[in-house]
Amino acid sequence: MKRNLTYSLVATALCLMAGAAQAQVQTATNTLNVTGRITQTACSITADPVSMGDVPISNYESSTTGSAIYWKNFNITLSGCQMSTLSSASLSFTGTTLGGDSTTLALTQTTGVAQGFGVKMWGTDSTHGNNAYVNFTGSNSYNYNLASGKNTFQFTANYVKVGSTPKPGTANATATVTLKYA
Numbered sequence: 001m002k003r004n005l006t007y008s009l010v011a012t013a014l015c016l017m018a019g020a021a022q023a024q025v026q027t028a029t030n031t032l033n034v035t036g037r038i039t040q041t042a043c044s045i046t047a048d049p050v051s052m053g054d055v056p057i058s059n060y061e062s063s064t065t066g067s068a069i070y071w072k073n074f075n076i077t078l079s080g081c082q083m084s085t086l087s088s089a090s091l092s093f094t095g096t097t098l099g100g101d102s103t104t105l106a107l108t109q110t111t112g113v114a115q116g117f118g119v120k121m122w123g124t125d126s127t128h129g130n131n132a133y134v135n136f137t138g139s140n141s142y143n144y145n146l147a148s149g150k151n152t153f154q155f156t157a158n159y160v161k162v163g164s165t166p167k168p169g170t171a172n173a174t175a176t177v178t179l180k181y182a
Helices: 002-022
Strands: 044-047 072-079 089-094 101-105 116-121 150-162 176-182
Touching: 044 176, 116 176
Parallel strands: none
Antiparallel strands: 044 072, 072 150, 089 176, 101 116, 116 150
16 A cells, blocks of 8 residues: 555656646747946036235335235136046136236226236146146136146236236226136
């Protein structure tokens, strides 16, 4: 009887396996598409405000540039993107110039404006270089040294005397800074 039970169990198992072997396996396929883009985050720049403070007109009695103690450093900071992904980044400046000199920014003409003065700026950053005066026609570029990883570009501003009869007053000026990058 034990033997019959064993034979029955083995026979049942063989029948089940044979039935499973005869069952046809079906498959279905589909294509999974992954789409999207890896994009560059837009770069931006921020210019520090340049507060020149009160500069005595007597500072310009014997010099057109005045004393260096009144010169002010400021930074233009590149941000919003990864510098390591850029192949180039440069700044250019535009503004109203004075007396045909593209490197002298005119003071904003308002009531009480100082007379006989303008503003000069130049790059003073040892990493990015360029100690030349800023040209306010937009035609010159001031390149970031991207390999340095430094995202600030230092400049210096100062008032310059441009006339023979200077008069004190408000001495504000405005320029537009443009960032070009790839």
